[in-house]
Amino acid sequence: MLRISTNENTAGGRLVESQPFCFIGNKPIIRQGDLVFPHLPCPDQPQHCAANMMTASIVTYVANIGVVRESDLASCGHVADGNLFVYSI
Numbered sequence: 001m002l003r004i005s006t007n008e009n010t011a012g013g014r015l016v017e018s019q020p021f022c023f024i025g026n027k028p029i030i031r032q033g034d035l036v037f038p039h040l041p042c043p044d045q046p047q048h049c050a051a052n053m054m055t056a057s058i059v060t061y062v063a064n065i066g067v068v069r070e071s072d073l074a075s076c077g078h079v080a081d082g083n084l085f086v087y088s089i
């Protein structure tokens with residue numbers, strides 16, 4: 001079981017939610033395709049300036065899009081971390 005990511009979590013940079021209706025502890029859940037805020041080593045390595053979440057759960061969804069969990073991969077190569085309390089496979 002992996003911790004589900006919210007906009008309090010990061011994958012190099014803070015994760016940016018694309019949906020406003022499903023939360024953990026008042027923080028919006030992050031889903032596949034959601035943006036990662038620009039982070040170092042941006043701008044020297046531009047893939048870290050405009051990254052999004054590439055992998056997600058294939059069993060847990062919010063509005064038909066898989067939820068991001070700790071260890072899911074961003075397009076820049078960073079991995080997400082997760083919240084303390086709620087898990088998914």
Ligand SMILES: [Zn+2]
Nearest residue numbers: 012048076078
């Ligand atoms: Zn990155």
